[in-house]
Ligand SMILES: Nc1ncnc2c1ncn2[C@@H]1O[C@H](COP(=O)(O)OP(=O)(O)OP(=O)(O)O)[C@@H](O)[C@H]1O
C-alpha cells in the first residue's frame with residue numbers, strides 16, 4: 001500500500017481532516033462535483049467509440065446531429081462541476097489552513113517563556129508563514145487532485161474492463177509497478193523538504209536578527225560578513241531546492257515511460273485482434289483513448305504524492321509545536337487568586353534554566369502583604385531570575401513559592417498574573433498607539449486614567465509633543481524614543497494596571513537623576529500598600545525599602561533595612577562603598593564637598609562610619 005494511502009486515514013492527514021468536521025456538506029458537494037468531472041472524462045472514449053462506429057463506419061446521419069449536441073451538454077456540465085469542485089475544495093483547504101494558523105499562533109502564545117528562549121523568533125515566524133502555506137498546497141491541490149484522479153481512475157478502469165477485460169488486465173499490469181517509483185520519489189521529497197523548511201526557518205531567523213540588530217551590524221562594520229553569511233544560507237536553500245527539482249522532474253518522465261510500455265503492449269495485443277477481425281476499430285480506438293486518459297491521472301498520482309510528502313513534512317513541523325508540551329501546567333481545578341494585598345513566600349527555592357547550572361540556591365524569603373523588598377547585588381546574581389519565578393515565567397526546580405500560603409503551581413495562571421504589574425529590565429513596547437501601549441494590561445481604562453498614569457510616569461510631557469499625541473504609533477516614531485522615554489512608558493503601563501503585586505526590575509535605570517527622582521516619587525506612591533519587589537543597581541533608589549535583600553551567586557547573603565545592613569558592614573556596605581567611591585570621584589570633579597577621614601559619603605548623602 002503506497003505511503004499516502006495509509007496516511008490518508010491515519011496520522012497527520014486524519015488530524016487535518018478532523019479540523020473540518022463542520023464542512024462536511026461542502027466536502028460532500030465537492031466530491032459529487034468530482035464524480036461528475038470524472039464521469040464526464042470517462043464519457044469521452046464512449047463518445048469517441050460512437051463517432052467511429054456510428055458516424056464513420058455506419059454513416060448514421062441521426063447520430064451525426066445527436067453526438068455534437070451531446071458533446072456540448074457534456075462540456076457544459078463538466079465545466080460547472082469543475083468550477084464548484086475547485087471552489088469548494090480550495091475553500092475547505094484555505095479554511096483548514098486558517099484554523100491551523102490560528103491554532104499554531106494560539107499554542108505558541110500559550111507556551112512558556114522558556115520555549116521562546118529555545119526557539120529563534122524568525123524560525124517560529126517561518127512556521128506560521130512558510131510551513132503552513134506548504135500545508136495549504138497539499139490540502140487544496142494534492143488532496144483534491146488525488147480524490148479527483150482516484151474517481152477518474154476508477155471510472156476509466158470500469159470502462160475498459162467492460163470493453164475487453166483481457167486487454168484491460170494487460171493494460172493495468174503497470175499500475176502496481178508504478179506504485180514503486182511513486183513511493184520512492186515521495187520518500188525523497190519528504191526528506192529534502194524537511195531539510196528545506198529547516199533551512200528556510202534558519203534563514204528567517206537570520207533575517208530577523210540582522211534586520212532588528214542592524215544598528216550593531218553597521219556600527220561594527222559587519223555588512224560584508226553578514227552578506228557572506230546570507231549567501232551561504234541562500235546557497236544551501238538553492239541546493240536543497242535543486243535536489244527536490246531533480247526528483248520532481250524525474251518523476252514525470254519515469255511514469256510516462258511506464259505508460260509508454262503499456263501502450264506499446266496494447267497496440268500490439270489489440271492490433272492483432274483488430275487484424276484478426278475479433279474486434280471493431282471503434283472499440284479498439286476508444287480502448288486506447290481510455291487507457292491514455294487513465295495513465296494521465298496515474299502519472300499525476302506521483303506528482304501529487306510528492307506534494308503530499310512535502311506537505312506532510314510541513315504538517316509535522318506545525319504539529320510539533322501544536323503538540324509541544326508546556327512545562328508550565330495548570331492543575332485541574334486551579335484556585336483563583338482574589339484581588340488584594342498578597343503575601344509571597346519563597347521556601348527553599350532553587351532554580352536552574354533547563355540547560356545551565358543552578359542559578360538560585362536555597363532561597364527563603366517571606367514577603368508580607370504591602371512590604372517593599374529591594375533586591376540588590378552583583379550582575380548575574382539571579383535577581384531577575386528570582387522575580388521571574390513569581391508570575392511563573394519559569395517553575396522552580398526545587399522548593400515552593402506561595403501566594404497567601406497557597407503554592408503558586410496550584411492557582412490559575414491568569415488570576416496570578418492579573419495580580420502582578422511588572423516593569424521588565426529591557427523596555428518592551430508594541431507597534432501600536434502610545435495610548436494602547438499604556439493601556440496594554442487594562443484595555444478598558446478611560447482616557448482620563450491613561451493620562452493620569454502617563455502624568456505620574458512623566459510620560460505626558462514628551463507624548464504631548466508628538467504630532468498625534470497619545471494616538472501616535474510607536475512604530476511611526478521609529479527609533480525616536482530614548483531609552484528613558486521607553487522606560488517611562490513601561491512604568492506608565494505598570495501604573496495603570498494597578499495590581500497588588502509590583503515588580504520593578506531596574507525600572508528607572510535609564511533615567512537621569514532628576515527625572516529618576518520624580519518617577520521614583522510616583523513609584524513610591526504606587527508601592528504604598530502593595531507587595532513590591534524592586535531591583536536596582538543604584539542603591540540610592542532603594543533606601544526607603546522595608547527590607548533590602550542582597551543576592552550574590554544565587555544565594556541570599558544579607559537581609560535587613562538600609563541602616564541595619566550598613567551597621568553590619570557586610571556585602572551591602574561594600575556595595576555602598578563602591579558606589580560612593582564613584583560619587584566621590586564625581587564630587588572631586590565637580591568640586592563638591594567630600595567628607596574624608598573617618599567617614600565616607602555613601603549614596604548621595606548618607607554618612608556612615610568607616
Ligand atoms: N534564559 C536563560 N537561560 C539560561 N541562563 C540564564 C537565562 N537567563 C539568565 N541566565 C543566567 O542566570 C544567571 C542570573 O541571571 P539574572 O538575569 O537573574 O541576573 P541578574 O541578577 O538579574 O543580573 P543583572 O543585574 O545583570 O540584571 C546568569 O548567570 C545568567 O547567565
Ligand SMILES: [Mg+2]
Pocket residue numbers: 383384385425505
Ligand atoms: Mg537582571
